[in-house]
Amino acid sequence: MIARVRAFSALLTAAVLLTACGGGGSSEAEAPEAAGGGAFPVTVEHAYGATEVPAAPQRVVSLGYTDQDAILxxxxxxxxxxxxxxxxxxxxxxxxxxxxxGRQPQVLSGESISPEAVAALAPDLIVAVSAGLSRDEYDLFSRIAPTITQPPGADPYQTAWQDGTRLIGTxxxxxxxxxxxxxxLExxxxAVTARYPQFAGRKAAIAAASSTNAGYFVWTSEDNRGRFLTSLGFAVPETFDQLAGDDFYADISNERLGLLDECDVVGWLEIPGNDNASLEAQPGYAALRVGQEGRVVSLTQEQGVALSFSSVLSLPTLLDELPAEFAAALGA
Structure with missing residues (x-):
């Protein structure tokens, strides 16, 4: 799990079961109402069990790496x-x-966040859908306030944006x-998929240079970066899913950069702070057909972060830009 947390941070260096239960009164009319129209208390089922939220939260801590977008x-x-x-x-x-x-929430920084720092904020809900908490960490945070993690059966770093949004909404x-x-958003x-039928069945991948300059990452079809492509009709080459094994990305050596030629188009993002971040800087680039033929879309830093967030707020900005860039790279 520690390795996954580090890998997730290095992306840019990155079936829901819900039950709303009435309670606390003899009728629905007696239950307090949330601003969104929901009656409290509610029970949220997640990877570590069921958490009851007794009243409409007023002090929410966004502990997951990308949970703030759905909350906002x-x-x-x-x-x-x-x-x-x-x-x-x-x-x-x-x-x-x-x-x-107009508000300025406190920023929680670091690979791990101490329960003491969170307790000092006096939260009444801790949202940790993309935090990657261990069971012991969850137990500590849940003693401070009701805490929710990823959906049952989901990996915290691969939770589909739909499932995360719905779970947080509950x-x-x-x-x-x-x-x-x-x-x-669906x-x-x-609508975009209908506008670009030429994407159907074409092979595409999202890749980036490793932050250690020792190779590159390609994200799988089960990661949200890969799901962005498959949602547009593309297919992520099976090679990368196989190389990734149980992880959400394949970590590939520089000597195998040519694997990108299995793609019809490559989306390349740059990890901030990486001095060797561009595709052109990678050993073997000169022999790469997708580069020679202009079938690489180099994402801006903001686009790369938006794709790594893959949230209900960040994805619309990508739909305004990337499909047209992919189509141009394909010459279609």
Whole structure:
């Protein structure tokens, strides 16, 4: 698990079971109402069990690396946000910054966040969907406040944005709003896919140079970067899924850069702080057909971070830009 946390941080150096239960009164009308229209208490089922949220949360700590986007999209401003990458104000990127409502949440930095630091914030809900907590860590945080992790059976770093959004929406009492956000974004994906039928069945991958300069990463079809491609109709080559094994990315040596030629198009993102980040800087690039033929889309830093967040707020910005760039690279 520690290796996965480090790998997730190095991305840029990165079936829901929900039950809403009425309670606390003899009728639904007697239950307090959340701003989103949900009755409390609610029970959220996640990887480490069932967590009851007794009342509409007022002090939410976003402990997962990317959970803040769904929280903000649902109209709640956390009192603290976990730093993922980029050192942006309030650890929030431009696609979500207008949701802060002028507030400046505390930033929680570091590979591990101490329960004492979180307890000092007096939270009434800890959202740790993408935090990668161990069971022992979950037990510690849940003694501070109701804590939710990834959906049952899901990897914290591969939780589909739909499932994460819905799970967080339930905990906030805004399940209907979460469902609407998911439906609206899925409709946008469907519209883009219909606009670019030439993507269907073509092979594509998202890759980046390793932060250690010892090779490169390619993310699998089960990672959210790969899912972005498959949602557009592309297929991620099976080679990369096989090389990744049980992980969410394949770590490949420089000598095997030519594996990218299995793709019809490659999306290349650059890890901030990596001096050897561009594809052109990789050993063997001169022999790479996808490079020679202009079938590489080099993502901006913001696009790369947006793809690594793969949230209900970051994905719309990519749908406005990347499909057209992929189509141009394919010559279609």
């Amino acid at each position: 999209a649902l109209g709640v401003v956390p009192v603290a946000i976990r730093e993922f990458t980029g050192n942006r104000p309030a650890a929030t990127w431009p696609w979500a910054s207008d949701r802060l409502q 905990a906030l009492g805004r399940g209907e709003e979460a469902d609407r956000l998911v439906a609206d 409709a946008r994906f469907a």
